[in-house]
Amino acid sequence: MNEEVRFPRRTPALDRVLTLELARVTERAAVAAARFRGRGDERAADQAAVDAMRRELARLAIDGTVVIGEGERDEAPMLYIGEQVGTRDGPKVDVALDPLEGTTICAKNLPNALAVIAIGEEGGLLNAPDVYMDKIAIGPGYAKGVVDLDASPTENLHALAKAKGVPVEEIAVCVLERPRHARLIEEIRSVGAAIRLIGDGDVAGIIDTVNPEKSGIDLYLGSGGAPEGVLAAAALSCIGGQMQGRLLLNTDEQRERARRMGVGDYRRKLDMREIAQGDVLFAATGVTDGNLLSGVRFGKRAITTHSVVMRASSGTVRWIEAEHQDPDKFDD
Numbered sequence: 412m413n414e415e416v417r418f419p420r421r422t423p424a425l426d427r428v429l430t431l432e433l434a435r436v437t438e439r440a441a442v443a444a445a446r447f448r449g450r451g452d453e454r455a456a457d458q459a460a461v462d463a464m465r466r467e468l469a470r471l472a473i474d475g476t477v478v479i480g481e482g483e484r485d486e487a488p489m490l491y492i493g494e495q496v497g498t499r500d501g502p503k504v505d506v507a508l509d510p511l512e513g514t515t516i517c518a519k520n521l522p523n524a525l526a527v528i529a530i531g532e533e534g535g536l537l538n539a540p541d542v543y544m545d546k547i548a549i550g551p552g553y554a555k556g557v558v559d560l561d562a563s564p565t566e567n568l569h570a571l572a573k574a575k576g577v578p579v580e581e582i583a584v585c586v587l588e589r590p591r592h593a594r595l596i597e598e599i600r601s602v603g604a605a606i607r608l609i610g611d612g613d614v615a616g617i618i619d620t621v622n623p624e625k626s627g628i629d630l631y632l633g634s635g636g637a638p639e640g641v642l643a644a645a646a647l648s649c650i651g652g653q654m655q656g657r658l659l660l661n662t663d664e665q666r667e668r669a670r671r672m673g674v675g676d677y678r679r680k681l682d683m684r685e686i687a688q689g690d691v692l693f694a695a696t697g698v699t700d701g702n703l704l705s706g707v708r709f710g711k712r713a714i715t716t717h718s719v720v721m722r723a724s725s726g727t728v729r730w731i732e733a734e735h736q737d738p739d740k741f742d743d
Contacts, residue, residue, distance in 0.1 A: 425502060425530070425690050432472075433471075434694050436464055436471065436528055438735075439466070440461075440511065440526035441460070441525070441697065444456045445517075450518065453515055460510035461510045465489050468506075472497065472498050473504050473530065474501055475504045476494070476505060477490060477492055478536050478538040478641075479539065480508060482541055492538070503532075504530045505531045505535055507529045507641045509525075509614070513615075513699075516611045516699065517699060520699060521699065524698035528694050531687060532690055536641055539638070540660075541636065543635065543637065543658075545659060546617070546635060547630070547656075548643065549629065553653065554574065557653075564599055564632060578603075580604065582629045582630060583606070583629050584604055584629065585617075585628045585630070586607070586609070587608075587613055613631070613639050613643070621651065637656075645691045648684065648687045649691060649722055650726070653683060655680055656683075693720070696718040703719065716733050717732050718732075
């Protein structure tokens with residue numbers, strides 16, 4: 412059994428003005444990436460989003476350290492893990508970001524590509540290498556522990572159906588469509604539950620569990636990127652829900668990287684509050700249309716963006732539809 416980890420109670424330390432400033436960061440990245448929608452060039456779309464997000468972060472009044480980024484220093488020219496961002500004269504914060512969550516779906520112009528960022532108080536976000544993470548997530552309104560990463564998919568499906576008061580056939584599960592999930596998909600279908608397979612974008616997939624009436628998703632299961640797991644946990648810590656994760660470190664090199672980042676027992680199951688704790692801010696802007704957000708719209712006189720900004724300490728969720736009236740100068 413895992414030992415319970417207790418964290419000191421924190422008082423909100425982040426300036427609430429930052430909640431709106433974060434939207435500017437994701438708006439810039441989303442617009443830059445959206446110019447490459449459907450063009451089949453994942454690298455160009457991702458680089459454009461990275462460059463735009465980095466420029467906007469440089470103006471943000473924070474003393475930030477990237478704990479989840481585009482990779483480690485030797486692999487990423489900018490926005491790498493450990494990079495310092497912001498004007499350096501604001502609060503010390505951890506920064507988790509994905510300038511383009513869903514590079515493939517942006518390149519194919521498919522749903523749910525996002526520009527995403529989260530900031531937390533120093534030490535509040537899990538500092539994890541760019542490896543896989545096993546994940547399970549559900550929305551709010553359930554007793555703690557109704558689903559568990561260590562239970563089988565069959566056990567979790569029956570437990571969730573019972574808690575929801577419906578037959579298991581009315582439960583829908585979001586799973587990344589990957590060869591490694593073939594056995595998981597087979598088991599879910601054998602129980603009778605429905606599956607929504609997604610090609611990419613598991614941050615949006617996990618957030619979809621918060622509003623199953625709109626999204627049609629009750630449960631997220633499977634392995635995906637650890638960076639996306641941290642960003643999703645940051646969002647759920649603001650709007651409710653439950654999530655557990657476990658890092659998948661399969662090589663000595665991965666385990667050594669994790670050790671250098673302060674990860675102790677990498678086999679341990681992590682509760683959502685261990686992945687993202689304290690006062691957390693989360694922002695996302697749609698690049699392509701999706702369940703959560705509409706994509707960027709390019710007009711003759713304006714660019715329209717759709718964003719969501721959340722804060723854990725207040726539970727506030729803001730939906731922002733912005734019209735940027737001078738498209739020619741938006742990328743300046």
